[in-house]
Amino acid sequence: MVHPPVPSDTLLPGQSEEDFRGRVEAALAAYLETRRADAAAIGPVFAEAVDALVGFVLGGGKRIRPTFAWWGWQGAGGDPDGPTAAAVLQAISALELIQASALIHDDLIDASATRRGRPTVHVEFAGRHADSGWSGPPARFGAAAAILLGDLALTWADDMYADAGLAPDVVARAADPWRGMRTEVLGGQYLDVLTQATGDDSPGAALRVDRFKTAAYTVERPLHLGAELAGAPPALVSAYRRFGADIGVAFQLRDDLLGVFGDPEVTGKPAGDDLREGKRTLLVALALERAGDGPARAEITGALGDPDLDAAAVERLRGLFGELGAVQAVEQRIAALTGAALDALTTAEIAEPAASALQDLAIRATRRHA
Structure with missing residues (x-):
């Protein structure tokens, strides 16, 4: 029907x-x-x-x-x-x-x-x-x-x-982002599950998950879809996709920080849940990379994936992430991705007020508290 x-x-x-x-x-x-x-x-x-x-x-x-x-x-x-x-x-x-x-x-x-x-x-x-x-x-x-x-x-x-x-021609034109988005989010979810199962704690693995599980269907493909619905030229589609991929990853990196440091009253989720679930986020990957073979690494890996991790243990991990410079490194990555995304917007003709709105969305999506 x-x-x-x-x-x-x-x-x-x-x-x-x-x-x-x-x-x-x-x-x-x-x-x-x-x-x-x-x-x-x-x-x-x-x-x-x-x-x-x-x-x-x-x-x-x-x-x-x-x-x-x-x-x-x-x-x-x-x-x-x-x-x-x-x-x-x-x-x-x-x-x-x-x-x-x-x-x-x-x-x-x-x-x-x-x-x-x-x-x-x-x-x-x-x-x-x-x-x-x-x-x-x-x-x-x-x-x-x-x-x-x-x-x-x-x-x-x-x-x-x-x-x-x-219109049928519009549906046909927009088929690629609609189809691609659904496959990418499921593929990204599988990569996330696999990364946790294999214990791959490399930064590259974390960023691959971010790229497909979040960035593609949160920003990149929705922008791509909107562009195709309007019959955008290839140069604009390309600019949108570069912008969307970078802002989408930055959005997820902000989410990762909020999952550890966010206020549950604001985020709606208990603080530290990502740690209890054993999420191999970029924050965790960078902390482990910087910890080397020292005691901090053993402490992080021992806590990661522990469903009974209490508030004191979460607070201890927060301190370690800060001491190891992982938090600052993630913040720097968010800033770099946001800058690259905003630069991408300047490479194509984007009608106002959309051009200004997208710039504003990029800033707010990566500086949010929930």
Whole structure:
């Protein structure tokens, strides 16, 4: 069944960031409401499960991916007041369903208990199982529900994009970034899992994960998608992709620092969770590289991946990362990547106000506190 585009009166965004986020969320809410009816036709219990997915999608988030796609489209000549704006906004809002799928699966893979200050999907459904006294292990049921709902979000992302009402030639033109983005984020997730399993603590391995797990689908491919939707010339696509790859990695490096040093009240996740999960981030890789064969290396490797790591141990690791110069090195890498990204923007003609907006987004994405 093909679902009609969401009514355009919910999709014509103003230029303010807050208004744009609201329009994206309105588009998502309207589309998901039509899909809930499909779920209810299967059965009320499935509709209840879908309600949890809807709550997750609409329960927060910066809407970074649609924002980059929107400005990429405008920078390539897209008209926010033109006749195709509604279709474009619905199409790029579907990026949030890819994000939801990635987060739900990532939380399961990492055994994370909270996301945005709330129980993760697998934890929520394990709790439903336990509270209801159903048979079998609650954790296995929670994992199954998270896998299925994450898959559903990815399926509905394709559906929402296809149902947006874009012209066939536009869909064909934008097929490469849409297809590439979905493959890259899954490939990056696998690289992340493999890196942890093999214990590869090299900086190069950490940066490869950052490049494909985060940068490609957070900034680079959304910009690429927006550019292709507008029919951008190759020079602009190339500039966008260089900008997006660098800012996307810098974004993840900031995330890595926040995972260790961030305020849980602001980030919505316990401080030190990346360490408990054994994440081989660039921060960790550089600390180990600088520690050599000394006692600091043994202390870091002994703590990394310990699910019972307490606050005092996390604080000790924070101190070691600082003493070894790893924190400063990551900050320098963020600054260098941001500078290179901003330089890339100067190599192509980008329409205003998109050019200024992208510069501002680059700075804020890499200096944020959550």
